[in-house]
Amino acid sequence: MNFADSEIVNSILLEKGMEAAHEADKADVVLINTCSIRENAENRVWNRLKELRSIKKENRDLTVGVLGCMAERIKDRIIEEEHLVDIVVGPDAYRDIPRLLEEVEDGRKAVNVLLSLEETYADIAPVRTTGNGITAFVSIMRGCDNMCSFCVVPFTRGRERSRPMESILREVKQLSDEGYKEVTLLGQNVNSYLDGENTFAKLMHKVSQVDPEMRFRFSSPHPKDFPVELLHTIAEQPNLCNYIHIPAQAGSDAMLERMRRPYTRESYLKLIERMREIIPGVSLSTDIIAGFCDETEEEHQQTMSLMKEVEFDLAYMFAYSERERTLAYRKYEDNVPEDVKKRRLSEIITQQMNIQDQRNQKEIGNRHLVLVEGTSKRSDEQFNGRTDTNKMVVFDRQDYTIGDYVEVEVTSATSATLLAKPIKKSSIQEYYSSKAEAVA
Ligand code: 5AD
Ligand code: SF4
Numbered sequence: 001m002n003f004a005d006s007e008i009v010n011s012i013l014l015e016k017g018m019e020a021a022h023e024a025d026k027a028d029v030v031l032i033n034t035c036s037i038r039e040n041a042e043n044r045v046w047n048r049l050k051e052l053r054s055i056k057k058e059n060r061d062l063t064v065g066v067l068g069c070m071a072e073r074i075k076d077r078i079i080e081e082e083h084l085v086d087i088v089v090g091p092d093a094y095r096d097i098p099r100l101l102e103e104v105e106d107g108r109k110a111v112n113v114l115l116s117l118e119e120t121y122a123d124i125a126p127v128r129t130t131g132n133g134i135t136a137f138v139s140i141m142r143g144c145d146n147m148c149s150f151c152v153v154p155f156t157r158g159r160e161r162s163r164p165m166e167s168i169l170r171e172v173k174q175l176s177d178e179g180y181k182e183v184t185l186l187g188q189n190v191n192s193y194l195d196g197e198n199t200f201a202k203l204m205h206k207v208s209q210v211d212p213e214m215r216f217r218f219s220s221p222h223p224k225d226f227p228v229e230l231l232h233t234i235a236e237q238p239n240l241c242n243y244i245h246i247p248a249q250a251g252s253d254a255m256l257e258r259m260r261r262p263y264t265r266e267s268y269l270k271l272i273e274r275m276r277e278i279i280p281g282v283s284l285s286t287d288i289i290a291g292f293c294d295e296t297e298e299e300h301q302q303t304m305s306l307m308k309e310v311e312f313d314l315a316y317m318f319a320y321s322e323r324e325r326t327l328a329y330r331k332y333e334d335n336v337p338e339d340v341k342k343r344r345l346s347e348i349i350t351q352q353m354n355i356q357d358q359r360n361q362k363e364i365g366n367r368h369l370v371l372v373e374g375t376s377k378r379s380d381e382q383f384n385g386r387t388d389t390n391k392m393v394v395f396d397r398q399d400y401t402i403g404d405y406v407e408v409e410v411t412s413a414t415s416a417t418l419l420a421k422p423i424k425k426s427s428i429q430e431y432y433s434s435k436a437e438a439v440a
Pocket of ligand 1: 037038150154247249286287289318319320321322323403
């Protein structure tokens with residue numbers, strides 16, 4: 001989400017005649033877009049600010065800004081403690097950055113952390129300067145009304161609001177015209193998307209029609225109200241990826257209740273069953289928190305067993321990090337000792353790595369359609385890209401180019417990557433119609 005937000009800020013600044021400097025020590029203005037989700041994320045920002053301090057010593061005229069969730073959460077502390085910081089801008093105030101930059105020219109500080117009920121930056125075309133020209137994020141809604149007890153997002157990003165569907169479709173069409181091949185639709189809580197009569201399932205159907213050779217992913221839905229209609233749409237449309245990120249957070253009902261996640265282990269497992277029934281071969285990923293308030297060993301084991309039962313293809317796993325203002329902060333105690341949290345998290349990660357390894361071994365011999373995204377980190381002779389099911393694949397580049405859809409056959413696998421041999425260049429329509437014929 002921050003990546004997408006930075007592209008909006010980019011657009012606002014370029015519009016005002018500014019240019020990207022690429023390196024902090026050559027810039028007149030440095031803006032840091034920040035995340036508050038866990039303490040680690042904020043620590044990274046404090047470290048970055050430390051680095052900037054030495055650059056500012058050399059260049060007294062440098063303007064430094066803190067944008068995003070941290071700006072919203074701790075504006076006073078940033079201004080008071082970090083004399084270095086000149087402007088502080090919350091996630092709904094990016095349009096105001098040019099004015100704020102003018103305001104600080106005489107050495108004052110400038111702050112705008114107002115949250116909005118309407119701002120979606122719908123009319124701003126993000127400028128994508130750091131991507132690969134092939135995959136892009138498109139923001140479809142902002143804010144979150146869910147109030148999970150551990151999460152600071154509703155406080156830093158404000159109330160839910162959806163971007164008009166027409167403006168999303170326009171951006172997708174533009175990306176397709178520019179040669180982009182994959183779009184991930186983004187929102188804190190995509191199931192809540194609503195523009196008049198247009199629900200999230202409708203929106204996904206509409207985007208799938210913009211360009212049959214562009215594929216689509218989305219992040220993140222909530223298990224409490226995942227629309228079953230969307231599962232059918234994904235199953236029917238070849239360019240909607242057979243991959244769903246569906247955050248579970250925990251495996252016991254009591255824990256889900258403390259987390260204010262309004263579903264049960266059983267209803268979550270039922271949803272997973274439906275997903276696998278309606279979209280055969282669907283790949284699933286999740287988010288898990290270890291060591292939330294009052295977590296017992298038994299509850300930890302239930303998280304482990306849920307993950308074992310589902311066998312996710314991928315998981316993002318975190319130790320609980322207490323955030324001020326949240327319900328958990330006010331109502332519960334962050335009382336799982338650090339070493340226990342760490343041990344539980346590492347048990348969760350170890351088990352998940354084994355599951356991923358086993359699932360990926362089963363891929364050997366399978367064919368997939370891979371969208372080539374770039375050169376492999378390990379060798380210039382190899383490309384990497386992802387399957388429709390979101391698995392990272394590495395293969396010899398031969399005469400293929402970035403942006404090609406290549407049919408590959410998996411030859412070996414680790415828990416994180418599939419190695420494959422390329423068969424031939426293909427397209428979404430060609431690949432899936434020949435697959436359908438084979439089944440028939
Ligand atoms: N501590 C740890 N993890 C958190 N997440 C959200 N808030 C916290 C927190 N306070 C995780 C959740 C969410 C993901 C984006 O970040 O798992 O789904
Ligand atoms: Fe945070 Fe819950 Fe909203 Fe996700 S759904 S952003 S975890 S409050």
